Amino acid sequence: MRKVKTFSWVLAFALIAHLSLTPAAFAQTSYKPAGFTSELKALSKKTYKYFTDFTDVRTGLTSDEVRITDKGAEEAKRTSPTNISMYMMSTVSAEQMKLITKKEAVSRLKTTLTSLEKMDKWNGLFYNWYNTEDASLKKDWGQFISQVDNGWLSAGLIVVGQAYPELNGQTSKLVEEMDYAKLYDPEVGQFRGGYDVAKGALTEHHYGTFYTEPRVASYIAIGKGDVPKEHWWKIYRTMPPEWDWQSQIPEGEIVNYDGVDVFEGHYTYQGTKFVPSWGGSMFEGLMPGLVLKEKELGTRALGLNNQRHVDLQIAYAKEKGYPAWGFSPSATPTGYSEFAAAPLGISGYKDSTTVTAHATFLALDYAPKEARENIKVLKKMDMMGKYGLYDSVNIETEEVAKAYLALDQGMIMISIANYVKDGLIRDYFHSDPIGQKPEALLEKEVFSIE
Template sequence: MKKKLALMLTILLLVNAAITTPNLANTSPKGKEVALSKQLRAISKQTYRYFEDFTDNETGLTADAVRWNDGMMNIQSHTSPTNIGMYMMSVVSAEELGFINHRQALNNLQKTIHTLENMDTWNGLYYNWYYTEDATLMTDWGQFISTVDNGWLSAGLIVAGQAYPELYEKTNAIVEDMDYTSLYDSEVGQMRGGYDVEAGSLTAHHYGAFYTEPRLASYISIGKGDVPKEHWWKMYRTMPESWDWQSQLPQGHMATYDGVDVFEGHYSYNGEKYVPSWGGSMFEALMPSLVLKEKELGTRALGLNNQRHVDLQINYAEEQGYPAWGMSPAATPDGYSEFAATPLGMDGYKSDGTVTPHATFLALEYAPMKAFQNIQTLKSLNVYGKYGFHDSVNVETGEVTKAYLALDQGMTMAAIANFLEDGILRDYFHEDEIGKTPEDLLIKEEFSID
């Protein structure tokens, strides 16, 4: 029954797309570029309205999410370190794209930075949840220090400090105080998932999988000098061949970098080799490239692998008969869940027809014209609203999740700014010594996927 519904939906979409989508078949490359640019600017302007309307005017903290249930709006008035970092990058992006002026951007960022200077922290690292109204700790959900979330806050501060030199002294001081040493396990050579302040204990698990979103926190930790360079090589490209629980038994070879032996393993899908993420989602694969020059510097490793993941996500969606592509964790009508192109993960997340628009924008720099077409398809599914794209749609049932998430809005803003302004956020990040110092880690590695 689901397959029949999906087929009917695809036919309707193709008919609708034939009517509403600009005909680019006979358009020059320059004309296609202009059409895409115009679309992206309009989308980013709508997307930024979320931050204008749901960021507290006093604290400069953005609501985690806004949902509509039975026509009633529910603002989730708490925020996370990742949300704060993505808000700062969105403000920088908004000025770069011409939606706000320098004075407005500076004023917005100063509020947020002033709040950060006065928030409760642990070893300079920020807790998972704070109330947006007064920046106090939200203790209902525990008192957890997340490695990955702090990495994104550090990234936002670094970008803001380079984009606005008048802020640098304060942003740099906050980042320097964020002590990642306290989350590093020197015996294993990997970062812990985090620290439970209430329980007084580090998590039992480590961030062992390399090709996931925590690699940014690892990069920043190395750039700061909090952890040694060898940490980069101690993460698993695939899990060892002997770990037979993983979705595929990897192929590959051993290589040595900076005196550390690394198993350069890969999986294969439809004849293409790739280094898997944990779950197979787009944001695990591509979110770090919002600030890391993986495409520019990691031409034989991370940049090449990013391209493979985009191509394979698109192929996977076509195989499933989905009219649109882009699988990544997203809001659902019942809450939030993880979605992926399942074969791309070591322990792949589910795929049930749920597509999230932020995945398309993350893929812009790797498949711009396919992204443009996907945007048109998503619009024809009635996913577009007052604040840009709603967070997800199930392309088998047509059900749209009427929600916006600060994280996903921020990824969309940053991805569009990078695409239209030649990697501007990455440039800012790598202008800082923290971003510049470990660049050789990106350059020297060669994945076994050629």
């Protein structure tokens, strides 16, 4: 019996070495006690109630934000492509966790798809804001076409089409018509941030930082064939070392992938190497993993870096003496602001004592034990409301932002489904040819952080 145990640990550590994971990270991959699963399912029921209560029954469009006041719920009846995606993938998640029936899920999603087919578009791409009550363009909020928001909508459509084959015809047509080439700059090899239809102009800036949420749209555009695969390698892992305005001067080396020279650079924090995001927030780094199999396929690059960012967010909170962790843009009592573990960013968002619930759930696949404890701490700070955890809390003053955002509720819902159902949403995404075709890009890269 002892020999069997010894042999199994030899195999385990060999696998750890192969996957470039720490022993602690390896041990956590199997952490899924029944009690925790039940806690998460109970929380998901409350979280999904946001979508049932604040999604217009005529259009299938979810309100962007709800604030709980003494007068009741103040509902912002506008929505974005990302919000729509979060609702669709949350509905798939709810059905798979048996919170709603398949019949209800399909009915809900059909309503949303019918609205999407009728909504104003530009080259198949969606505007940034629509009214939830009639799906009309919210013109008083501009006429902007966002690369990253459309990427998330494409991702949600792909997941729905794979989860429910009866909807695949509608979802596939919508995705096929979304022409990402119109936002691509072939001379630079990067995407513009978007296009202002009223001005008739692309943004001056590009999405040049790789470890940020726009990489989902990049992946999908490559999978569709709208842009070449070389685009993946022309996004900066860190800024070049000679750009001395960034928060650290990176170290690394040039590596050639598919004929493109890539500077595989890294930063260092508390003695640990990592590839930075732009601001240092959790959702920039971890949100793409809701649909991309970065942990499974990018074991020496994105998956490993995701683990580092989770570990370092936790380490950052400990260094500051904070009782909780999870720094990411979120609602505040009076509005919305960007929060981060600033040392993890190229041009870090501000240091702050504000933590947001969705950041903890994005970390579930990488630090489930720590996430469970963090959720307990947040609950003790009176974060729990009718629709699950409120959006944020100042852990110094313990002032809670009694707000719910469709985006953040969606990230929580999908993260729970992926954790409880073993990567369910990622499996659906990668079952589609668009999700399958670029998989080699995830597999072949090696970050300079091992």
